[in-house]
Each structure stands twice: as C-alpha cells, then as structure tokens.
Amino acid sequence: MRPVQAQLAFDELGTPLRDTTFVVFDLETTGAPPGPSGITEIGAVKVRGGEVLGEFATLVNPGMVIPPQIVSLTGITQAMVYDAPPIEEVLPAFLEFIGSSVLVAHNSGFDTSHMRAACEGHGYVWPKLTVVCTVRLARRVVPRDEVGRYNLTALALLFGAKTRPTHRALDDARATVDVLHGLLERVGNLGVHSLEELMGYLPEVTVAQRAKRHLAADLPSAPGVYLFKGPKDEVLYVGTAKDLRRRVRTYFTGSENRSRIREMVALAERVDHVVCAHALEAEVRELRLISAHRPAYNRRSKNRHQGWWIGLTDEAFPRLSVVRLPRPGVLGPFRNQADARTTADTLAGASGLRTCTQRISPRSPNGTPCVLAELGRCGAPCAGRQSVEAYGPAVESVSGLIAGLDGRPLHTAAAHVERLAEGQHYEQAARHRDELSALIRALGRAHRQASLAAIGELIAAGPDGAGGWELAVIRYGRLASAGVARRGVPPMPVVEALVASAETVLPDPGPLHGAPPEEVGVLLRWLARPGVRLVRTTRPWAEPAAVAGWQGWLNLVSEAHSLEHVG
Structure with a gap:
C-alpha cells in the first residue's frame, strides 16, 4: 500500500x-x-x-x-x-x-x-x-x-x-x-x-502585519493582478504576480524594505485579485487599474498623463511646440517636458525652423533678427528676409521626418557634427552628437509605437515554456483579448474564440489612435521576445525606413561614446 x-x-x-x-x-x-x-x-x-x-x-x-x-x-x-x-x-x-x-x-x-x-x-x-x-x-x-x-x-x-x-x-x-x-x-x-519566507524574513515586519496573512488565504496560485484595499474600500496598491497567493504572502512575511509599502500593508483590510491568462495580460491590466484608481502607494500614479509631444504650430511660419495632446502629426511621447524641448530644439536646428515664439505676419513683418539669424541658423522671416514659400521646405522636411518619410534633417545634423569634429570643436561635437542620438531614439520609438497602433487587429502567439502558446489579440495598440493554448490543444480554435470575445476598440485621432503609450510599449516588448509569432494581421506591420536606417549610425555612436568614457 x-x-x-x-x-x-x-x-x-x-x-x-x-x-x-x-x-x-x-x-x-x-x-x-x-x-x-x-x-x-x-x-x-x-x-x-x-x-x-x-x-x-x-x-x-x-x-x-x-x-x-x-x-x-x-x-x-x-x-x-x-x-x-x-x-x-x-x-x-x-x-x-x-x-x-x-x-x-x-x-x-x-x-x-x-x-x-x-x-x-x-x-x-x-x-x-x-x-x-x-x-x-x-x-x-x-x-x-x-x-x-x-x-x-x-x-x-x-x-x-x-x-x-x-x-x-x-x-x-x-x-x-x-x-x-x-x-x-x-x-x-x-x-x-x-x-522564500526564510529569505524574506525581517524583524521590521510587525506582529500585526504578520497577522494579516489571512488576506492572501483565498488567492489562487495563478498569474494575475492584485489590489490592496483600505478601510474605505479605496485601492491602495496594484501589482502583478506569476503566482498571486505566493506573491501577496511576501508582503506579510517578506523582506520589504520600502517604508511606504509597509505603511500600505498596515492600512490594508482586503486584497482583491484578477486572474489573467499570462504575464502580458497581467502587466496590461496593472497599467489600466493604476490609471483608473491612481493608488496612493504606486509611484506610477503620480504622473499618469499621456506624456509630452512635439508638433508644428498652425501659422504662416510654423515652429515646433511642446504640447500635451497627441493630435495627428506630432512626435512623441516624451516622459518629461525637458526632454521634449531639447528634442524640439535639435530638430529645429537640423531643419532650419525658427525657434522664437512670436507670431509673424507674412504681409507686414516687423521683427528684429535674433542672434540665430546673425549666425546663419535662421532665415529671419520675422524681418521679412524669408518668404512663406522659402520657409516651406523646412516645414515639409520636419513633417516628413515625423511621418518617417524624409530623413534630410538627420543628414543635416550629422554633417554638422562631422564639421565640428573636423574643426576640433570636440566638446560641441559631442553635445550635438548626443542630442542627435536622442532625436533618433525618439523617432525610432515613436515610429515603432505608431506602426503597431495603426493596425486594426494583430494576433500573436508566444511560447509559454511548457509546449503551449500564450495568445494575444491586439487592436489599435491595445490588448483586446488574451488566452492560452496548452500543450496538446490545437491553438487556432482558441484564437478564433479569443477574437470573437475580444474587446471592441474604436481608434481615436493621433499617432497612437488613442492607445496609452505605456501599454503600446508593453505590447512591443512582448512581441519582440524570442519565439513570438504573428498569426495574422489586418494590414502589414512595417516601420518607416527613412529613420530605421539610422540605427546603425546610432550603434556606432553608442560604441564610440563608451570608448570615449573608457579613455
């Protein structure tokens, strides 16, 4: 027996x-x-x-x-x-x-x-x-x-x-x-x-906190999202886990050095959860729940706007402006306003756009040329030295670069860096090189996100590590449905069921069609994992080539920058 x-x-x-x-x-x-x-x-x-x-x-x-x-x-x-x-x-x-x-x-x-x-x-x-x-x-x-x-x-x-x-x-x-x-x-x-509990054991975890282990008693051993709730049923904290029960227990017996989280646990009276098909769905749901509830103990709750964007103003002599709304034709998102402004200045200098903020009338310009005009870096339309027609190619080159159709400003900026280096102005060359690198990275990130957000429906499958497939239905840059086809289960019937039950997504205007930038970024990272395959898409998934070709230059610059610091 x-x-x-x-x-x-x-x-x-x-x-x-x-x-x-x-x-x-x-x-x-x-x-x-x-x-x-x-x-x-x-x-x-x-x-x-x-x-x-x-x-x-x-x-x-x-x-x-x-x-x-x-x-x-x-x-x-x-x-x-x-x-x-x-x-x-x-x-x-x-x-x-x-x-x-x-x-x-x-x-x-x-x-x-x-x-x-x-x-x-x-x-x-x-x-x-x-x-x-x-x-x-x-x-x-x-x-x-x-x-x-x-x-x-x-x-x-x-x-x-x-x-x-x-x-x-x-x-x-x-x-x-x-x-x-x-x-x-x-x-x-x-x-x-x-x-796990032994390695996480700390004396700072009070007896009262340890007594709250019962809050994790009904949680399943499954991937998902957990929500700590306070005495007024408010959401205090949102997190993700591969194993909900095991992860939440660590808050009561674990090595938690963050004083704010220990404070949160002391306030918590309940832990709710959402079981997810896999880690991708959990990460997306975490972002959405943080955005919806703005939990006091999540750092990402402090700055939940859509980021900062760069766009052309609507006037006779357009300039680049940093804005908060992702309207059509803007570049972004940027995490902070300072990065957006620096990139806007770099792009303006590479294209010949003016950087002053005054409104210029094409019929009666009455401004005084600035220092940039004296240095040959601005055509001085404010003083009538440049017509709307002459100013137009700079505007078109910036619009084309943001759309991924024109790489001329990048060539101009790179040539300027080379001239500074040849003239032995190494510090200026290094500064302009780093600014150009930041611009290229911003363009590459924006084009990758926009290319995914433009697809009405994309279905992808990634290996789950156990012989099965993690499935995702993505619509206009948002996760519309998620599931798993375990080993031995035909995946296509599961795919069709997920498509049938997927969330309806209506696109909004703007480069990301209304999709949150953070969610698009999460989806892109998942799609780039080894082994992930595209099942089908409603339109080809492609990025503009005008900027993508600069990745090799960016790699060389990064390598040279590293060697410079070593030296």
Missing part, C-alpha cells in the same frame, strides 16, 4: 524547508584577504529534511606561508598542507558537490567572498546560489540575553550541537548544521515554513 502524502498546509506554500537541500560549509584560511590563494581547508555537509546526504572535506595547499597565530588557532601546519592539492584542483569537486543547493555558512560573507575570489582567480564561475547566513538569522530570532554572543561556539552550546566547533572546517560545518536546524525550528514557530 502506498503511503498517503500529507497535503501542504497554507503556511508551507513555496519551496518547503523540509524539501530544501542545504550545503553547510566552512573554510579555514591563512588570514590573507580573499584572492586566488590562501584557503587551507574546506569542509561541507549536505543535508535535507534533517538527514545528512553527504560530506566534503579536504586540506588545501594555500600557496603561501601560514602565519604562526593561524597555526595556533586552527592547528593546521605548513607540513599538513604540503602535499595537499591546490585550490584550483579542489574547486571542480567542490562545485559539483554543492550543485544547485542552498548554501549555509556562519558569517557567510567571509566564506563566500573567499570562494568567489578563488573561482575568479582560476577561471571558474562561482554559482549564483541562495545563501543563508546563520549569524544574521540568529540575530533575528535569538535574543542577545539568551546567548550573549552570536559566535558559533555560543550558538552550538545553546542548541546542543553534537559536534563542538574546533576551528577545523568539517567540525565547524557539522556544528553549523545543528545551529541551522535550531534556528529553523524557531522561525517555523513564527510562520516561516518555506525557503
């Missing part, structure tokens, strides 16, 4: 500690700082569920003299390590022994820094494993008046370790195993039963 396996309790969600493999290790060294040499002994014990799975112990030739005080402390002499293997011969076996286990050490920073330096010094990669420090954990759960000091000897005595620490690696590792088990028993009484 097969034994009945006990169902995991709510507190044991995550990776249960009893199922976690720990490698408890200790080093002895010559006292030298971390480097490719200096280790004299390694001892390690592999345990899981209280059972010892294996041990690793070896002396190491440190490649240097062991000081007398270290010999007195550890008992390891120069003669003992004379025939011992050097660290470069020990590392492969030790790395194989630890595998993907959770590492444990008393004062882990000392031991891991020496092992990391040894690996780097001999061409090995020190693995990025979870590390538990028994000193740090002891300070959190053992009162000082109970133990006096947090050294290994004191803690081994407190927890009745079977092995007495002797400043020899294997003995100290064995003693640390018993200390670890004693500490885990104590944190278990505080509701910490999984590896």
Whole structure:
C-alpha cells in the first residue's frame, strides 16, 4: 500500500524547508584577504529534511606561508598542507558537490567572498546560489540575553550541537548544521515554513502585519493582478504576480524594505485579485487599474498623463511646440517636458525652423533678427528676409521626418557634427552628437509605437515554456483579448474564440489612435521576445525606413561614446 502524502498546509506554500537541500560549509584560511590563494581547508555537509546526504572535506595547499597565530588557532601546519592539492584542483569537486543547493555558512560573507575570489582567480564561475547566513538569522530570532554572543561556539552550546566547533572546517560545518536546524525550528514557530519566507524574513515586519496573512488565504496560485484595499474600500496598491497567493504572502512575511509599502500593508483590510491568462495580460491590466484608481502607494500614479509631444504650430511660419495632446502629426511621447524641448530644439536646428515664439505676419513683418539669424541658423522671416514659400521646405522636411518619410534633417545634423569634429570643436561635437542620438531614439520609438497602433487587429502567439502558446489579440495598440493554448490543444480554435470575445476598440485621432503609450510599449516588448509569432494581421506591420536606417549610425555612436568614457 502506498503511503498517503500529507497535503501542504497554507503556511508551507513555496519551496518547503523540509524539501530544501542545504550545503553547510566552512573554510579555514591563512588570514590573507580573499584572492586566488590562501584557503587551507574546506569542509561541507549536505543535508535535507534533517538527514545528512553527504560530506566534503579536504586540506588545501594555500600557496603561501601560514602565519604562526593561524597555526595556533586552527592547528593546521605548513607540513599538513604540503602535499595537499591546490585550490584550483579542489574547486571542480567542490562545485559539483554543492550543485544547485542552498548554501549555509556562519558569517557567510567571509566564506563566500573567499570562494568567489578563488573561482575568479582560476577561471571558474562561482554559482549564483541562495545563501543563508546563520549569524544574521540568529540575530533575528535569538535574543542577545539568551546567548550573549552570536559566535558559533555560543550558538552550538545553546542548541546542543553534537559536534563542538574546533576551528577545523568539517567540525565547524557539522556544528553549523545543528545551529541551522535550531534556528529553523524557531522561525517555523513564527510562520516561516518555506525557503522564500526564510529569505524574506525581517524583524521590521510587525506582529500585526504578520497577522494579516489571512488576506492572501483565498488567492489562487495563478498569474494575475492584485489590489490592496483600505478601510474605505479605496485601492491602495496594484501589482502583478506569476503566482498571486505566493506573491501577496511576501508582503506579510517578506523582506520589504520600502517604508511606504509597509505603511500600505498596515492600512490594508482586503486584497482583491484578477486572474489573467499570462504575464502580458497581467502587466496590461496593472497599467489600466493604476490609471483608473491612481493608488496612493504606486509611484506610477503620480504622473499618469499621456506624456509630452512635439508638433508644428498652425501659422504662416510654423515652429515646433511642446504640447500635451497627441493630435495627428506630432512626435512623441516624451516622459518629461525637458526632454521634449531639447528634442524640439535639435530638430529645429537640423531643419532650419525658427525657434522664437512670436507670431509673424507674412504681409507686414516687423521683427528684429535674433542672434540665430546673425549666425546663419535662421532665415529671419520675422524681418521679412524669408518668404512663406522659402520657409516651406523646412516645414515639409520636419513633417516628413515625423511621418518617417524624409530623413534630410538627420543628414543635416550629422554633417554638422562631422564639421565640428573636423574643426576640433570636440566638446560641441559631442553635445550635438548626443542630442542627435536622442532625436533618433525618439523617432525610432515613436515610429515603432505608431506602426503597431495603426493596425486594426494583430494576433500573436508566444511560447509559454511548457509546449503551449500564450495568445494575444491586439487592436489599435491595445490588448483586446488574451488566452492560452496548452500543450496538446490545437491553438487556432482558441484564437478564433479569443477574437470573437475580444474587446471592441474604436481608434481615436493621433499617432497612437488613442492607445496609452505605456501599454503600446508593453505590447512591443512582448512581441519582440524570442519565439513570438504573428498569426495574422489586418494590414502589414512595417516601420518607416527613412529613420530605421539610422540605427546603425546610432550603434556606432553608442560604441564610440563608451570608448570615449573608457579613455
């Protein structure tokens, strides 16, 4: 008869500690700082569920003299390590022994820094494993008046370790195993039963906050969006998770250093949720919920407008203006007004548009030419030196560049940078180069977003990592429907069902047809992931070529900029 396996309790969600493999290790060294040499002994014990799975112990030739005080402390002499293997011969076996286990050490920073330096010094990669420090954990759960000091000897005595620490690696590792088990028993009484909870345990989480774990009790282990709600049913905070229940629990037992979030948890009285098909839908729903509720504890709630845009004014001699509304023919969005203004100035200088704000009458201009006119950077239409017809090509080139049809202003700006560099005006050249780079990036971003937002319906599928497909129906830059075709399920019937139930999206005027820029950006990043395929679109998805060809120049500039900083 097969034994009945006990169902995991709510507190044991995550990776249960009893199922976690720990490698408890200790080093002895010559006292030298971390480097490719200096280790004299390694001892390690592999345990899981209280059972010892294996041990690793070896002396190491440190490649240097062991000081007398270290010999007195550890008992390891120069003669003992004379025939011992050097660290470069020990590392492969030790790395194989630890595998993907959770590492444990008393004062882990000392031991891991020496092992990391040894690996780097001999061409090995020190693995990025979870590390538990028994000193740090002891300070959190053992009162000082109970133990006096947090050294290994004191803690081994407190927890009745079977092995007495002797400043020899294997003995100290064995003693640390018993200390670890004693500490885990104590944190278990505080509701910490999984590896995730152990790593997230902090004393700053109050008893009252820990008592709110019941708020996550009814959440499913599924991807989605969670909403913390306050005493007046107001939304305090919105977040996303691959596993709603596990993620929300970390707010009550987790390592949350943000004081505002701890304050939010203290106010919360309920956690609502929305289950999503996959991470893309969760991320989009999070953006929409933040926009709708403006939660006080979400940073993105502070500035929820559609960004800043650059557009031509409607007058006889148009100029570039920074505006808030994304009307047709504008460039953007920009995150802040300063970036928009800088880009507008760069574009005006590259095209020959005026930068003054006065309104100019083509019949009776009565202005005084500015400094830019004297420098040849403005045709001075304010003084009647330039007619509407002569000014027109500059306006057309800017309109064409924003639309992705004309790259002449970019060529003009690049030629100016080259002339400055040839004239050895390097600081000015570098400044104009960086401004041109920012303009190219802004144009590329705007064209990518506009090209997606112009498509009435685009259906895409991305691998879910388990042999199935994550599906998305995108209409005019907005996620209209989302679903999953699991492994073995024909995807096309699922696609048709998603299309039939998808949200109706009516486009608005403007470059993004009313779609929020952040949502378009999220969709573009998802579509660019490896393995994502287009199922079908109502029109070809293409970006303008007039600016896209400048990506190579931008890459060269970025590389040159990096080398300049190195030099």
